[in-house]
Amino acid sequence: LLLDDELQQQEDHVVQLFQDTSLSVVFIKDIELAKVSKSFSKGVVLDEDEDAKVEGSGSGFIWDKFGHIVTNYHVVSKLATDTSGLQRCKVFLVDAKGNSFYREGKIIGFDPAYDLAVLKVDVDGYQVKPANLGQSNNLRVGQSCFAIGNPYGYENTLTTGVVSGLGREIPSPNGGAIRGAIQTDAAINAGNLTLIDVHSVGTSTSSNYQSSCKTETKFCKRTWTSTMPVISIFISTDGYIILGKYKAQVRSTWQIHFVLPKRGKKIYSSENNLGNSGGPLIDSYGHVIGVNTATFTKKGTGMSSGVNFAIPIDTVVRTVPYLIVYGTPYSNRF
Amino acid sequence: LLLDDELQQQEDHVVQLFQDTSLSVVFIKDIELAKVSKSFSKGVVLDEDEDAKVEGSGSGFIWDKFGHIVTNYHVVSKLATDTSGLQRCKVFLVDAKGNSFYREGKIIGFDPAYDLAVLKVDVDGYQVKPANLGQSNNLRVGQSCFAIGNPYGYENTLTTGVVSGLGREIPSPNGGAIRGAIQTDAAINAGNLTLIDVHSVGTSTSSNYQSSCKTETKFCKRTWTSTMPVISIFISTDGYIILGKYKAQVRSTWQIHFVLPKRGKKIYSSENNLGNSGGPLIDSYGHVIGVNTATFTKKGTGMSSGVNFAIPIDTVVRTVPYLIVYGTPYSNRF
Amino acid sequence: LLLDDELQQQEDHVVQLFQDTSLSVVFIKDIELAKVSKSFSKGVVLDEDEDAKVEGSGSGFIWDKFGHIVTNYHVVSKLATDTSGLQRCKVFLVDAKGNSFYREGKIIGFDPAYDLAVLKVDVDGYQVKPANLGQSNNLRVGQSCFAIGNPYGYENTLTTGVVSGLGREIPSPNGGAIRGAIQTDAAINAGNLTLIDVHSVGTSTSSNYQSSCKTETKFCKRTWTSTMPVISIFISTDGYIILGKYKAQVRSTWQIHFVLPKRGKKIYSSENNLGNSGGPLIDSYGHVIGVNTATFTKKGTGMSSGVNFAIPIDTVVRTVPYLIVYGTPYSNRF
Ligand SMILES: [Ca+2]
């Protein structure tokens, strides 16, 4: 079977696109120390040892040559809301020549309303390659797109598809809605999103807590006020669910369900791999058109193949400068 | 990164294909009234209020300029089998100029054996764009295909892939088999198909009813004769399962399992989003080659990525005229 | 909508690729006899009757003109480890002219460390078409790839995607790791891999055995020493899980969980459809670059769309000759 010149060129284009853009993609590891370590407090990230626990991981991309990193808020929410002083964040990157290194990531700003956060890493001595930014206001359903993420450390992952829909509304970590989201059939593996059938909330999985609630709604409200670590399920009135570990504020338009671990037990920390969540969605020119954010699933479907979402880059471009300058969204800058 | 002319042309082709064909795709909402409303009985569809409940939703496509709409039988099965007089169906469409409007859909005919139904909406004052029909007898595994659906109202969704297989057999709502089905790896999000692991039927999920049955088979038989609303699981001898809410007739070649809601409780009505089920599967020429019907899953796999099915257009073309003329399949027309 | 020459040529290429390569793909059915049958012992495979039970099925491909078939070890693990004399294996193939036939498959060799096995079928009177082998050391992320399998008997299935990642590490049936695995977003339907949320191991699904264990870890250890048929879950320290029925050896780097059937009950035998597991992953030239092996899922994610793995062909090429000659891996040949 021969391969036509044009077909070969087309494959080479995707290969090249991956090689060009993956230098800007980083891997992010959330770490919780058992006790405050001296070396950590000096900004040097240690390898995990017996005293450090990986809490979660995800992807991000290099915003500028100063070492600002853009990712999802939910990838670094523990660090962002840390009061214990034990949360750390390790960022694995490559420089423009392909040399890999890692640094501690300091939280610069975050906006749960758009599920965005900015980290900064010390890139002294390295020349890093910021991602090329595109526009999302002129996207067209049907155009090709490419999701890049770094679920494992130094090795990026590519998935391909088309823009499936535009102007979608997806739930944000603060219980609001992110408008204008891009839908794609390029697989986004948001590893932390556990699919739990809604039925099981009312029956077996939640059995540990069933005794304390009468109706399903009460069940949710009660567990919500609990201070235990939870895996939360956000269910919109439109029937979407998203699951994660971040604490969300409750809006009346979302129903919220929990699946709680047994009392006194930690949730498996190794579950929190966020896959390529936080990584860039890229067009055929190699420009970032969105931030891969979540794989949702219709309430009750138990699957989500082909329904993936990204925060549009125009929203990111409007939000990130304020996060860098004020550490907070524009609306909160006073 | 530059984009070669041919690559740009290829992306433009998919974009154009979506724009051309999506005008023919409609969104279908199943509504149950609390009481018979006067305005509804005059053919005017009200917005849902406290007295109307969305029972399910799905996609369909415009068959002709008279306002006939083709969809899956299972998308409108409640309306098709309504005896209460409380079932209504709301169809959201756009005209050839892109103006969106909605109308009540009246059921014209249906054939559970092929999971097909025809609705009619009043298109007076609007020029609608019927879908271009292709052929399914000359399809080839490997050719490109495009699934369009309208899971949200006025916004279509596109997923892309290839014809993965031909001549598949899938279960039909009447317990028989639909032959010649097209298999594709373009994602079809049949939102109403709940994946329930078969193991859980025998253990936790069905625990509400376990007391009344000794063996798993008996369990199934018994609940089958129940008049309660059910989520049914059809399990073929080949190991496929499909889940839905329609009442199926039992053939000896299918095993049937149920997962029942608690007595006295309604199943979550918002779960019934049928995604792009009922919408068209389209070839590279923009011609409809099938009706996206269901995402099946191998019994026991718990997932279905890349295994999606469509009813071949040749079957649709043979069936629909009889449904329009007789309201019933050819075999039942006497 | 017109179709540009180049676009048509591109579609024709994929169609041609499928037609050329699918002749080398076989369907494998695992059968357990109720009693040793005379006809079976003579090498003639009977149709399944009341006395024979399909234990599982999967895909494979033709290695040479002598009738050697390469597949995953886990597709034929029951036959490979059979001591009862009741395990049989039926291979469905087509010859170079497209004539379909089936033969009993005899196990020639297997290597659980790479999840590979070789069967031999009698191809007397038929000219079969061995697969063209490629190389996996020069693969590039982004290049197109095509997964072919035979989940149903005589009908192959094609899914398409790109190479998503290289150098992945996936768990092997002996509890070790297979290095250099290819990751792809072409859907691989490893039908036997049941996704069971890890949480359910500790709660409902495992309730039959909960009484005999105090902690989750003990639970696992205990059931591991059981001689009952199990569905095992391998959980790597990296958070991957794979489920299957084969008995794996425990390495300290994997956590292992079980979901056991009720005592005295067989696990549903029809569940074990291995989809296109064991079939070839092919590049745009029609060359085999890997053996489709499993769809993994991040521990706790409950889904795996877009994360599929194949054993690299270079590993297969190094391993298979020893399996044919010695019936065992090179390292065990003494
Ligand atoms: Ca795809």
Ligand SMILES: [Ca+2]
């Ligand atoms: Ca459900």
Ligand SMILES: [Ca+2]
């Ligand atoms: Ca199973």
Ligand SMILES: [Ca+2]
């Ligand atoms: Ca099962």
Ligand SMILES: [Ca+2]
């Ligand atoms: Ca979990």
